[in-house]
Amino acid sequence: MHRRMMKAYPHQLQLLQHIILRCIPCHSRRYGTAVVRDILKLHKRGVFHHMMPELRVPDLAKKLSSPQTVYCGFDPTADSLHIGNLLAIITLIHCQRAGHSPIALVGGATGKIGDPSGKNTERPRLDDDIIEKNVRGIMENLERIFTNHAVYLWNDYRELKDVRLLNNISWYREMNILDFLNNIGRHFRMTTMLKKECVSSRLSTKEGLSFTEFAYQTFQAYDWVHLLKTYDCCIQIGGNDQQGNITAGLELIEKMLRQDAYGLTIPLVTSSTGQKVGKSEGNAVWLDPRKTTPYELYQYFYNVADADLSQYMRWFTFLPEEDIDRLLRDHKMEPEKRKPQRLLAEKVLVLVHGEAGLLEAQRWTEAFFSPSPESLLHLSDSDMQRLFTSAPTTDLLLDHGTTVLDVLIKTKAFDRQVDADKVVREGGVYINKVRVTDPGAVLVLGEHILPNNITLLRIGKKRYHIVRWVTPS
Numbered sequence: 001m002h003r004r005m006m007k008a009y010p011h012q013l014q015l016l017q018h019i020i021l022r023c024i025p026c027h028s029r030r031y032g033t034a035v036v037r038d039i040l041k042l043h044k045r046g047v048f049h050h051m052m053p054e055l056r057v058p059d060l061a062k063k064l065s066s067p068q069t070v071y072c073g074f075d076p077t078a079d080s081l082h083i084g085n086l087l088a089i090i091t092l093i094h095c096q097r098a099g100h101s102p103i104a105l106v107g108g109a110t111g112k113i114g115d116p117s118g119k120n121t122e123r124p125r126l127d128d129d130i131i132e133k134n135v136r137g138i139m140e141n142l143e144r145i146f147t148n149h150a151v152y153l154w155n156d157y158r159e160l161k162d163v164r165l166l167n168n169i170s171w172y173r174e175m176n177i178l179d180f181l182n183n184i185g186r187h188f189r190m191t192t193m194l195k196k197e198c199v200s201s202r203l204s205t206k207e208g209l210s211f212t213e214f215a216y217q218t219f220q221a222y223d224w225v226h227l228l229k230t231y232d233c234c235i236q237i238g239g240n241d242q243q244g245n246i247t248a249g250l251e252l253i254e255k256m257l258r259q260d261a262y263g264l265t266i267p268l269v270t271s272s273t274g275q276k277v278g279k280s281e282g283n284a285v286w287l288d289p290r291k292t293t294p295y296e297l298y299q300y301f302y303n304v305a306d307a308d309l310s311q312y313m314r315w316f317t318f319l320p321e322e323d324i325d326r327l328l329r330d331h332k333m334e335p336e337k338r339k340p341q342r343l344l345a346e347k348v349l350v351l352v353h354g355e356a357g358l359l360e361a362q363r364w365t366e367a368f369f370s371p372s373p374e375s376l377l378h379l380s381d382s383d384m385q386r387l388f389t390s391a392p393t394t395d396l397l398l399d400h401g402t403t404v405l406d407v408l409i410k411t412k413a414f415d416r417q418v419d420a421d422k423v424v425r426e427g428g429v430y431i432n433k434v435r436v437t438d439p440g441a442v443l444v445l446g447e448h449i450l451p452n453n454i455t456l457l458r459i460g461k462k463r464y465h466i467v468r469w470v471t472p473s
Contacts, residue, residue, distance in 0.1 A: 076134030080288035108169035298361035
C-alpha cells in the first residue's frame with residue numbers, strides 16, 4: 001500500500017487486517033480475484049458510455065491487455081467531493097483492481113480558471129486560500145477512500161498498484177504564460193475550440209463565455225500531455241460532460257507527442273427520474289463526514305428507490321454481476337426486508353468511511369429508529385446533536401425535584417403550562433423514547449437522564465429537543 005496512506009491512517013487493527021488479507025487468497029470474490037485487465041467490460045455495469053477515439057476501440061482493448069496508467073481529474077470547486085464524484089473514484093479503483101496504475105489529479109491550477117462544461121453561467125471566482133483549502137479536503141477524501149478499499153475490500157494476494165495523488169499546480173506554478181501560448185496554445189485552432197458543446201452552448205446565451213473559461217480546455221488538454229510524458233498515462237476517464245475536454249487532450253497529444261491516447265467517459269449520476277446528483281443541484285451528498293455524516297450517507301443509499309437499485313449496485317459496489325442479480329431476484333420476493341439496499345449502504349460506507357464509519361452509521365440508525373431507550377446509551381453529546389440536527393439544544397441546571405412539566409417549560413417546548421400539561425396527559429410527549437403521561441413526574445437519573453447527562457424530548461411524531469444537564473458546582 002502507498003506509504004503516504006499508511007502514515008495518514010496508522011490504525012494497528014486496520015494494518016493487521018490488511019496483512020492477513022494479503023496473505024490469504026479469497027476465491028469467493030470472483031470479480032476481485034480474477035486477473036482481469038479488460039476494464040472495457042465495465043460497460044456491462046453501466047460504467048463506460050463513450051470510448052474515444054471510436055474507431056480505435058480495438059486498439060484500446062489490446063492496450064489494456066497489459067498494465068497501463070489511467071487518470072481522472074477533480075477540480076477543487078468545494079472542500080469535499082460528493083457521490084457524483086464517487087463513481088469516478090470507483091472507476092479508478094476498478095482500473096487498479098485490474099492491474100493498472102491510477103492517477104487522481106486535483107486541479108489546484110485549473111480550479112482557478114473554472115470548467116464551463118455543463119454550466120449555464122460562469123463559476124464564481126475562488127480566492128487562492130479557498131482553492132488550497134479545497135485541494136486539501138479533496139486530497140483527504142481520495143486518500144481515505146483508496147486506503148479503505150485496500151484495507152477492507154481488496155481480498156486478494158495480488159499487490160495493488162499505488163495510486164498517485166497529484167495537484168496540477170505543481171507544473172503550472174512556475175510556467176510563464178508566454179511560454180504556454182508559444183509552446184502549447186499554437187496547437188489549438190479556434191474553429192475546433194468553438195465547436196465544443198461547452199463553448200457553443202454558452203456563446204448563444206446572453207451572458208456568453210469569458211476568455212478564461214474558453215481557455216480552460218487548453219489547460220486540461222496540457223495536463224494530459226504532462227501526465228503522458230511524465231507517467232506514460234495514455235488513458236483518461238471523465239464524466240460525460242467532459243467529452244469536449246477529453247477530445248481536446250487527444251488532439252493536443254497527437255500534435256505534440258504523436259502518441260496514441262484514449263478517453264473513456266462515465267455517466268453523470270442521476271436517479272431513475274433523471275434528477276442529477278451534485279452540489280450545483282443543491283442536493284449534494286458529501287464524502288466528508290463533517291459535511292454529510294456517515295449516518296446520512298448510509299440513509300441515502302439505504303433509501304434508494306427500487307427503480308435505481310440495480311444500477312446503483314453496479315455503480316457503487318464491486319459485487320459480481322451474478323451476485324447482484326441474485327440479490328435483486330430475492331428482493332422481489334421479500335422487498336420489505338430491503339436486503340440489497342442494506343448491503344449497498346454497507347459497502348459504500350466501508351469504502352468511504354471505513355468500518356468505524358459503518359459502525360457509527362449503524363449505531364445512529366438504531367438510535368434514531370429503534371423504540372428502545374437503550375439505543376441512546378452509546379451516543380455522545382456531539383453524536384446526539386448531529387443525529388437530531390433540527391432539534392434545539394438547551395442547557396439546564398439539574399435540580400432535585402425537576403418534573404416533566406418543568407423541563408418542557410424551561411426548554412420552551414411549550415409557551416403555556418396548560419398546553420404542556422394537556423399534551424403530556426394525552427400521551428404526546430416522550431422522554432428518551434418512552435411515553436410519559438404524568439406532568440408532575442420527577443425526572444430520574446438513568447431513566448429520564450442518560451449517563452451522558454442528556455435527555456431527548458420528543459413532542460408528537462417529529463419534534464425533538466435535546467437537554468444538556470449541568471450539575472451545580
